Amino acid sequence: MTTYTDAFPDADGFFGGDIKGYGGRYVAETLMPLIGEIEAAYDTARADPEFQSRLAELGRDYVGRATPLYFAERLSEHFGGARIYLKREDLNHTGAHKINNALGQALLAQRMGRRRLIAETGAGMHGVAVATVAARLGMTCVIYMGATDIERQQPNVQRMRLLGAEIVPVHAGTATLKDAMNEALRDWVANVDDTFYIIGTVAGPAPYPRMVRDFQAVIGRETREQLLATQGRLPDTLIACVGGGSNAMGLFHAFLDDETVAMVGVEAAGEGLESGRHAASLNGGAPGILHGNRTYLLQDDDGQIRDAHSISAGLDYPGIGPEHAWLHDSGRASYVAVTDDEALEAVGLCCRLEGILPALESAHALYHAGRLAATQGPDQIVVVCLSGRGDKDMETITRHLGENPQ
Amino acid sequence: MNTASALSNTRLARCFATLREVDRAALVTYVMAGDPDADTSRRLLERLPAAGADIIELGMPFSDPMADGVAIQRAGQRALANGHTLIRTLEMVRDFRQVDDDTPIVLMGYLNPIQRFGESRFLQAAADAGVDGLILVDLPPEHGAALTAKARDLGLARIPLVAPTTPAERLPGLLAQGDGFVYRIAYNGITGGRHMAMEDRLETAVGELKRHTTLPIAVGFGIRDGQTAAAVARTADAVVVGSALVETLATQGTEAALALTRELAEAITIVR
Numbered sequence: 001m002t003t004y005t006d007a008f009p010d011a012d013g014f015f016g017g018d019i020k021g022y023g024g025r026y027v028a029e030t031l032m033p034l035i036g037e038i039e040a041a042y043d044t045a046r047a048d049p050e051f052q053s054r055l056a057e058l059g060r061d062y063v064g065r066a067t068p069l070y071f072a073e074r075l076s077e078h079f080g081g082a083r084i085y086l087k088r089e090d091l092n093h094t095g096a097h098k099i100n101n102a103l104g105q106a107l108l109a110q111r112m113g114r115r116r117l118i119a120e121t122g123a124g125m126h127g128v129a130v131a132t133v134a135a136r137l138g139m140t141c142v143i144y145m146g147a148t149d150i151e152r153q154q155p156n157v158q159r160m161r162l163l164g165a166e167i168v169p170v171h172a173g174t175a176t177l178k179d180a181m182n183e184a185l186r187d188w189v190a191n192v193d194d195t196f197y198i199i200g201t202v203a204g205p206a207p208y209p210r211m212v213r214d215f216q217a218v219i220g221r222e223t224r225e226q227l228l229a230t231q232g233r234l235p236d237t238l239i240a241c242v243g244g245g246s247n248a249m250g251l252f253h254a255f256l257d258d259e260t261v262a263m264v265g266v267e268a269a270g271e272g273l274e275s276g277r278h279a280a281s282l283n284g285g286a287p288g289i290l291h292g293n294r295t296y297l298l299q300d301d302d303g304q305i306r307d308a309h310s311i312s313a314g315l316d317y318p319g320i321g322p323e324h325a326w327l328h329d330s331g332r333a334s335y336v337a338v339t340d341d342e343a344l345e346a347v348g349l350c351c352r353l354e355g356i357l358p359a360l361e362s363a364h365a366l367y368h369a370g371r372l373a374a375t376q377g378p379d380q381i382v383v384v385c386l387s388g389r390g391d392k393d394m395e396t397i398t399r400h401l402g403e404n405p406q
Numbered sequence: 407m408n409t410a411s412a413l414s415n416t417r418l419a420r421c422f423a424t425l426r427e428v429d430r431a432a433l434v435t436y437v438m439a440g441d442p443d444a445d446t447s448r449r450l451l452e453r454l455p456a457a458g459a460d461i462i463e464l465g466m467p468f469s470d471p472m473a474d475g476v477a478i479q480r481a482g483q484r485a486l487a488n489g490h491t492l493i494r495t496l497e498m499v500r501d502f503r504q505v506d507d508d509t510p511i512v513l514m515g516y517l518n519p520i521q522r523f524g525e526s527r528f529l530q531a532a533a534d535a536g537v538d539g540l541i542l543v544d545l546p547p548e549h550g551a552a553l554t555a556k557a558r559d560l561g562l563a564r565i566p567l568v569a570p571t572t573p574a575e576r577l578p579g580l581l582a583q584g585d586g587f588v589y590r591i592a593y594n595g596i597t598g599g600r601h602m603a604m605e606d607r608l609e610t611a612v613g614e615l616k617r618h619t620t621l622p623i624a625v626g627f628g629i630r631d632g633q634t635a636a637a638v639a640r641t642a643d644a645v646v647v648g649s650a651l652v653e654t655l656a657t658q659g660t661e662a663a664l665a666l667t668r669e670l671a672e673a674i675t676i677v678r
Binding site for chain 1: 469473475476486491492517518523544546548567568572576580595596599
């Protein structure tokens with residue numbers, strides 16, 4: 001029997017075959033040999049117990065894993081339906097799931113003898129995570145960040161600088177996440193000898209989508225164990241927000257072969273799908289090729305990439321990881337969209353009922369969880385990945401909800 | 407060794423054959439289609455051959471050119487801002503062919519606009535318009551076999567890019583899908599990234615490539631003036647100049663871009 005978890009991707013990095021599949025290695029020739037090198041090094045490291053135990057040890061003592069699987073009692077009561085559990089990735093060191101992957105890749109970089117880490121960042125959470133592990137491992141760190149994002153995520157910019165990272169503002173294109181990724185790729189092409197590019201999501205050329213997924217899969221593995229231990233059963237529905245989709249792949253992966261577990265990815269609908277101002281590549285895009293992989297993209301009729309829009313900088317990306325594209329087409333997971341306003345509503349609700357300030361990204365998933373839970377009975381279990389905390393978003397939240405939100 | 411190209415009697419093959427007779431390297435000039443606007447771009451294209459361009463490399467604008475430096479990024483943005491599209495690029499070539507049926511034109515760009523247009527439809531339209539070859543930055547040979555086969559059937563050369571990082575074991579795969587000429591990237595980096603320092607290594611690299619293919623070898627990236635072009639022309643069969651030309655067009659206009667083309671052509675002519 002072919003299972004979802006071990007069959008993908010194939011040797012060429014495709015999820016679902018190379019004709020209609022997603023993924024691949026669509027990069028400039030200069031990078032092809034490097035990507036092959038990373039893949040070989042990763043496969044060796046992955047099978048090396050020493051690498052895995054070092055990763056697990058730092059995950060436990062430095063990152064703070066395992067993160068709790070928390071029963072959100074009052075949120076569940078509020079919606080009067082399914083029981084809602086929150087996987088508390090916001091409690092990780094640096095405040096989001098991003099460090100799971102940053103740590104894994106940085107250890108791989110160290111193993112490969114690379115001394116310089118580069119990364120792109122949108123909301124700044126991946127940038128902070130990379131700057132953090134670079135400091136911990138004594139490596140140089142350069143973070144590419146869109147000029148627009150630098151403006152709206154000042155606290156994270158200051159944090160990265162404090163951690164010793166160099167921040168390079170990107171003014172090209174729309175000056176957001178996709179442009180930061182272009183610029184990081186350009187840096188990498190020019191510094192192939194000493195540099196390791198830590199991509200922050202389950203996108204990019206193979207092996208990145210698989211590698212990042214593997215490093216994030218700890219989220220789903222823990223969730224599975226925790227729920228089995230306390231409830232003696234698997235969840236009915238998993239919900240996570242998707243920009244590139246790394247926290248969602250992390251949560252989903254351990255459950256792909258459990259047919260009874262439904263999976264929902266929540267895209268950013270921005271000002272509404274019909275407005276054209278959104279970041280929903282699956283619900284409002286078409287397949288194409290960008291940043292080294294074939295996947296769903298926001299693009300115009302001429303194949304030019306369109307600007308994404310979301311209130312949350314972390315979801316403000318015109319593409320999505322290729323494995324999500326495949327899960328979407330195959331029907332294994334479904335993908336819905338939640339607007340800026342709905343996400344803000346969820347932020348307020350989660351703060352008042354649970355005393356937890358979620359990141360705007362994660363609030364997209366929370367909103368859908370409420371919407372779904374309300375239609376279900378208390379026998380149902382919904383797990384939401386609370387991918388990050390919302391401290392970084394205070395300025396945006398205050399601007400939209402006012403000084404005295406009710 | 408990749409010897410018998412399927413594409414023997416083409417504008418590209420004739421161009422290199424003619425230059426071989428006079429023992430001179432080809433000057434390949436890169437300009438972005440539609441930069442800064444359709445009319446300027448069209449007129450510049452028509453005048454490039456008389457100024458000394460042997461082969462024209464025509465950039466297809468893309469919103470996210472990940473292997474290009476600032477000069478070419480901005481050129482693409484200018485073209486797109488003025489409403490340039492892939493169809494207009496093909497129309498430019500078709501119009502050019504009304505006045506010039508000899509100078510080879512090679513399109514360079516990224517895969518997404520082509521896939522959006524439809525791969526087969528694009529290849530057919532390109533061949534019909536009078537395009538001679540394609541350089542596709544983000545299509546490695548691992549994913550390129552189908553497109554290459556279709557291109558060959560239509561007489562379109564797929565020009566392979568070879569980088570300093572390319573190990574010898576990748577060459578057979580790259581060259582098997584190669585026609586027209588081989589584009590050797592001079593250094594690890596993006597277009598226009600730095601002023602190329604001429605090194606012995608380039609001679610070695612070109613020599614090494616020649617052991618694997620009979621196709622002409624072009625060298626590009628970082629060649630900004632006559633002096634560097636002349637140095638490269640001693641070893642390579644073709645010299646590619648892009649960012650410097652695009653930048654000159656942007657800051658000083660068409661006449662200055664043509665003057666630079668003449669300077670480059672003269673520098674190349676006198677070296678051998």
